[in-house]
Amino acid sequence: MPKPKTRTSYWSKIRKKAPKVPDITCPNIDAILNRLEKLVGRDLTKAQYKIIERKMEKLRVANEQLRESGIYWHDACKDTVRDLLGKKKMR
Numbered sequence: 001m002p003k004p005k006t007r008t009s010y011w012s013k014i015r016k017k018a019p020k021v022p023d024i025t026c027p028n029i030d031a032i033l034n035r036l037e038k039l040v041g042r043d044l045t046k047a048q049y050k051i052i053e054r055k056m057e058k059l060r061v062a063n064e065q066l067r068e069s070g071i072y073w074h075d076a077c078k079d080t081v082r083d084l085l086g087k088k089k090m091r
Contacts, residue, residue: 007085011078021070025063029056 033056040049 007081010085011081014077014081018074021067024067026060029060032056 033053036044036049036052040046
């Protein structure tokens with residue numbers, strides 16, 4: 001593999017292939033829980049709501065951890081490219 005001309009072009013090539021970071025999902029989780037809460041007593045029991053709420057909260061935590069992991073790996077890769085190809089700060 002030929003070496004790219006600059007550190008910036010190398011980093012740009014890596015970033016170009018990266019998947020898009022999804023939007024924060026917590027507002028969506030909150031919206032779902034609010035809609036379900038309105039159904040308690042009609043079509044949904046309090047116990048059913050609590051089960052759904054626990055699962056949604058687990059999903060919220062998993063999403064936050066996944067986002068933090070992505071930030072860590074992005075920064076680690078950026079630092080590695082900087083160390084390998086030059087010390088100048090990259091965007």
